[in-house]
Amino acid sequence: MQAASTNTVFEPILSFFRLRLGNSERKKFRRSVEHIIGEAPSNIGLYQLAFRHTSASKETAIKGFKESNERLEYLGDAVLGMVIAEFLFKKFPYKDEGFLTEIRSRIVNRETLNIIARKIGLENLIEYDGSRNRGIVPSRTSMYGDALEALVGAIYLDKGFRFTRGFILKELLGHYDLEALISNNANYKSRLIEWAQREGKKVEFIIISERGNNHFREFISQVTVNDEPFAQGSGYSKKKAEQSAAEKACEQLQMKPVSN
Structure with a gap:
């Protein structure tokens, strides 16, 4: 699926997010995204949406519709899971389904994704409403891991599957010690x-x-x-x-x- 055929579906929503960023903020945000994904974003609105936590959701240009990064998180979760499944399937040709499922689960568990999201700098980009957390420290929630999955969804829509697969394998899996992950039974x-x-x-x-x-x-x-x-x-x-x-x-x- 290529960006040109996908982004038109999101134009009513994304136009709202584009309007919220001033020129200087837009350039700074674009540079941050480019630093994280390794290439200039084609549709900056997708990434703005990916970092909008549900606590900060607001009505869009579509009357009565509030949008956050939850839909992109859903998409990114599926893409991330599939890429990791393919990677493990090829890397361990003689391991059974139970082993592959367990290792994939350890790779994509929320605590690990939270850590990786902060390592690549997502904590400085996420928009959330701190007044709604009632004293719970945001860094201890799933907010960062959710944003990472939403980012994967945004990259997929913006750059297509091949680029997204490369980002996951090179930029995300590089933060894992796979041998330690396999040897440690965390269940x-x-x-x-x-x-x-x-x-x-x-x-x-x-x-x-x-x-x-x-x-x-x-x-x-x-x-x-x-x-x-x-x-x-x-x-x-x-x-x-x-x-x-x-x-x-x-x-x-x-x-x-x-x-x-």
Whole structure:
């Protein structure tokens, strides 16, 4: 899919974002994007949209329609997942589907994407409404990883698949230590459940509280062993909170790291 045939669909939305940037701001923003992706952007409005967090969404030229980077995030997530899947499929020709799925999951998990997004400088470009976060530090949310996926979506629409694939493989995967990623079994929940089965114990995960709002919600999970509280953890999704609690439990049990 090429930019020329795609951008016309977004013109009513993108024209709104182009109007919001003054000439000097527009040039500075363009230079920042060019530095990140390695080539001058053709449609700057796509990238402006990619960095608009949902908390800062405003009505566009389309009456009653509020736009943020969520749609581009959806697209970028699909493109990123497909490129990583192809990369792993070719790199590990004798590994089964379970291995490939697990490693892809580790590569695209939200915490890792948050870190990479900040490394490449996205934190200075994201537009968000800090007054809506109710005291939760933005750097601890999924905002940066979401913006990175939205950026991938924007690049795909602006530059096409071949360029986007190169950006992912060269600029993003370069921040990973693939060998360490493979050797480190970070699925603490699975490890804890396996331990419980060996020891004949019952392990349960319970979400005991939530805090924040729709944009910045944090979950607190508790691990119980034989119905007794054992460890707690937090995260910005229920799954991540459970993993955090499981990690704390593994630490208390002094479990050694597991290699694949």
